[in-house]
Amino acid sequence: MTAPVLADALGPRGRRTARIVSVVTAAAVAAAVTLAFHRLRDNGQLDADLYRPFTQWAAIRFYLVGLLNTLKVAAVAMVLAMAIGVLLALLRLTRSLVLRVVATIYVEFFRGLPLYLLIIFSAFALPNYGIDLSLMTALILGLTVYNSSILGEVFRAGILSLDRGQTEASYALGLGYWQTMLLVLVPQAARRMLPTIVSQLVTLLKDTSLGVVIAYEELLRRSQIAAEFFGNTLQSVAFAAVLYIIVNYSLGRLAQRLEVRQRRRLGAGAINVAGAGEDLAIVAAQGEAGRADR
Amino acid sequence: MDVVLDNLDEFLGGMQGTVVLTLVSFACAFVLGVVVAGFRVSPVSPLRFVGAAYVNVVRNIPLPAIFILFYFGLPNVGIGYSRFTASIIILAGYTGTFVAEAVRAGVNSVARGQAEAARSLGMTFPQTMRTVIVPQALRTVVQPIGSVFIALIKNSAVATVISVPNLTKSVERVVTDTAEFTPVYLGAAIAYLLLTLPSEQAVGWIERKVAIRR
Secondary structure (H helix, E strand, C coil), rough: CCCCCCCCCCCCHHHHHHHHHHHHHHHHHHHHHHHHHHHHCCCCCCCCCHHHHHCCCCHHHHHHHHHHHHHHHHHHHHHCCCCCHHHHHHHHHCCCCHHHHHHHHHHHHHHHHHHHHHHHHHHHHHHHCCCCCCHHHHHHHHHHHHHHHHHHHHHHHHHCCCCCHHHHHHHCCCCHHHHHHHHHHHHHHHHHCCCHHHHHHHHHHHHHHHHHHHHHCCCHHHHHHHHHHHHHHHHHHHHHHHHHHHHHHHHHHHHHHHHHHHHHHHHCCCCCCCCCCCCCCCCHHHHHHHHHCC | HHHHHHCCHHHHHHHHHHHHHHHHHHHHHHHHHHHHHHHHHHHCHHHHHHHHHHHHHHHCCCCHHHHHHHHHHHHHHHCCHHHHHHHHHHHHHHHHHHHHHHHHHHHHHHHHHHHHHHHHCCCCCCHHHHHHHHHHHHHHCCHHHHHHHHHHHHHHHHHHHCCCCHHHHHHHHHHHHCCCCHHHHHHHHHHHHHHHHHHHHHHHHHHHHHHHCC
């Protein structure tokens, strides 16, 4: 938990207010939990039968395979999106007007569309044009196209944030445009943007659940199937939600740690790109960095 | 292009759905986010805990999962809302976490001296927040909150999962009826870009308007 930066040690009156607010908050939380408990019990949602599947290996396995599919799709889409993202960033920074325009149109077009639309297009419209993809490939295609446009912007911002001296030094050494970019600028930009890239990975991982609309058996779809089979929608889907929270929260923490490290190393150099993860752990970063300095 | 013109009512209705979903849930998300951000920086630890719990739980569940859980799961405990109301609650609750994180970052970017000065004038914590910190914080987070808004326009498409009228739902319906693909998808894509690209411009404009140079 981050320490509050807006108040110093409370005086007697402040402490009293804080105590009162604490008690009221605790009471409100307790009331909410009790209410939820009664709701669940009165509607028979606490019956052991509804939870029994989650004690059986077959059901757990069913979920884990779903999670595995989710991770597989996310991993493939992320790798492809990063590769295409780097390419887009480089194209947007070339001197060739045509390439710049093409890359800009790609980025602006796909960044402005809902992923939902791209995924149903890949799965249901492409066969009409004679392109028949498996559900998994369709999902990966949608995710890749969308995320590459976002990562393209991330990499571009990263490259632009680097000191000009880097570019000038490489040119002075006789490196060409592509060599400068790939050997000097992109590696530095990628490191600098690592926290943003990881939080984009969290977003991508959550977005794989759109597989549910094309009936690809990732985690959410499988929880839906389990819900129909066991007749316990609330429990089955909530179980998947818990798995999502565990995975995403861990990745989110990782992004935060990376950002903290980054800030310590670069001062305020870690940049934040609009449209990306939105995971701004500035307090945590400043707090922890401050502590490390001391 | 005839398909789009023949089904113009459907598309306009869908567009209206997307706009209404976005605006209403953004208004709710904004208020919610600012309040939760206030919780997260308050000197009262239970409030901080509640804020953090809400943000970390809701933000890490995929939006489609929240839709399914809320709309198909909660009726099992006697909580049922209309599709539209459910969508607003879900989109606002989900987006609220992102607003909260953005505002929190903004609050923490306000110079320490501001809060100290306010306190030495004898202001209480809520007063300090309301009159000194939040107005400055919001100015610095126009860009991140703008991206949250644009993400919300796109996320409102997920309401299709529970068949709430919106642009993406219209696409599904018209494609099913007519088996025409190119004009329908292209039309919808243009419609979405007509919403997202100007929003981006507007965000930039607002930012230039309110930015404080420090």
